[in-house]
Amino acid sequence: MCRIGAIKSKVPFHPSEALYLMLPQQEGHDNSGFAMVMQDLAGLFAKYKDKPLLSLACTQKGAKLVEDYMEAHNFRPIFEWIPRGKRQPGLDIKALPYYIFRNYDYPEHYRNAGQAEREALLMDTRLALRKILEKDDQGYVYSFWPDVLTLKEIGDPRDIATYFNLWEKNGDLMAKNIVVQCRQNTNYDIVRYAAHPFFLQGYTLCANGENTFYTKNKEFQKSLHRGYVGFESDSQNFLYTLHYVLHELKWPIKYYKHVITPLPFEEIEHRPDKAQLTAIRQSLSHLEINGPNTIIALLPNGNMMTCCDSKKLRPVVVGGDDTTLAISSEVCGLNVILPNRDKSKDIYPNEREVVVITPELEVQRWKQ
Template sequence: MCRIGAIKSKVPVHPSKALHLMLPQQEGYDNSGFAMVMQDLYGVFSQYKDKPLLSMACTREGARLVEEYMDKHHFTQLAAWVPVPDKQPNLNIEALPFYIFRNYDYPEFVKEPEAREALLLDTRLALRRMLEETGEGYVYSFWPDVLTLKEIGDPRDIATYFHLWDDNGCLLAKNIIVQCRQNTNYDIVRYAAHPFFLQGYTLCANGENTFFTKNTEFQKSLFRGYIGFESDSQNFLYTLHYVLHELKWPISYYKHVITPLPFSELAQRPDRDVLMTIRQSLAHLEINGPNTIIAGLPDGRMMTCCDSKKLRPVVVGGDGEMVAISSEVCGINEILPNRDTSKDIYPNEREVVVINQDLEVERWKQ
């Protein structure tokens, strides 16, 4: 069973903080990888917060192909951070030759925000397709102020490899969503590691989605960015994106889509017409199975909720300067030992918890 975690802080934090959140939660052979999405970046990227940042891992040929593609499509390179790895012997990491984090400026002729969003998505999809065809690398995100790092191996060794223990001020962010396990149930595919990212939405899931097939069959027709489906947890992200970004519904309706209320409870609600209609039309986006999710939204808010039977745990704790969300409380105890634990929140099966930019916690029952 994987564990998931997230940190939202008023002061930018290093990725090591996320590792300290995750490592105490290790059980058995959970720690088979490391993947994180950082949002609201500081350090080397602080000057380029409004410029899209490409996160990828590739071969030399892959790097050349991407450069050629970006030039051809009028993206101007502004800055790049290429980590110099610490190649100690005996590190448990399946590293690729290059990790590239590069800021670009938009092509001049694309000015409207919506057109830019579409362009960034289409570019990422095109790069992914290109690299997949040649087997030369992986592109994880291409979005302003968002960095994604994923690798296979022991998270401690991966952190050593990328100097994440050094806290050297290069990588800093106010929001980090993290997970330390590869998809051990199936062949290990880098794209199958959470968190997943799409147009500003980041999502990590712990558990199982037994409606994977019906979700996937439906999502494929909803939006061109809903691809891959290497993991049943991608369904959660795509539905989040669909409800908030495509349908533009308020966030409270996400939970109604993935774990709708039973019909008997719906019938008692004053807003039953709306909820019934949603349940009907989005029946194929319902999620079943034991699971918990942590999501990051484009505006920096974070959200967590769990399945309607509460078969997977999640806990939220904070000290006013930082809020952490984690599968198990031991992780939060590690990084926030002095918080008031009586204020920890263990969301119930119908509850949604949202943390806003001021670290205010909003919670409601669906």
């Protein structure tokens, strides 16, 4: 299993915190990569929170292809951060020549467009860029969304951090939320798209485990939404289902758990909301997941969420103080970044539980 983590704070913090959360948890094939999604940015990007931020890694040719596409589609670049790290020899990183973190202004004719239209534009643009870059393996586009930055690379996370200068707390790169994971795909090919967290239209998700209903999830999701692509990892299914339930069906968040790990029929029978739960279970039976899993998700409204598979076959712990809360596969990570927290208040969610942390750090817990 890989370890996953997330930090949520009232005050912006530096990505090195995410590394300190993850490094103590190293086991097995862990620390073979580094991937994080930052949301609610401070520092350099603070001024451009409403402008979509493109996160990608590519070749020189890829960079040109992206520039051409964006120009042709009337996106105007307004800010760019070029990570200037220590590109010293001997680092364990499979770096690509270019890393682009660039804010764009919307095309002129989208100035007055509604939220849904803009969301569709950003996703379609990302998918188009992905297609262009995929053609000759010229690069990877991870996210294109306001106030969201994604970094993914293959190698030792410590060296990747050195390469991107993530150890130095210079205030450039800060956020109130980071979702992080330090491992490359172990089951299938190592491709950058397969590394969680995954991102789609404001929804970020990473999962630790094995979704044994991958095939049936995938077969169903493929026809649900044009944004459900890739499927390089069985964990992407969780993101797409999250997006489908919350964004497409517009159901309240509590039903996400009912979709992925529905209650046994016998239990549903005794519930007052039996009719709804039965309808959900039968209509979305192909989105049910099986196998051992823990999920951490970050939602567009800034809420962070975690839940587990129906047999609680993967660990997770939530803990923190009044300023910062973190979710982690193993408690040793929490102990490093939040050593003075009240450990008696740590939460170990059970197999039927959902934990949500609001931007005000209010912790909501409920059983499905």
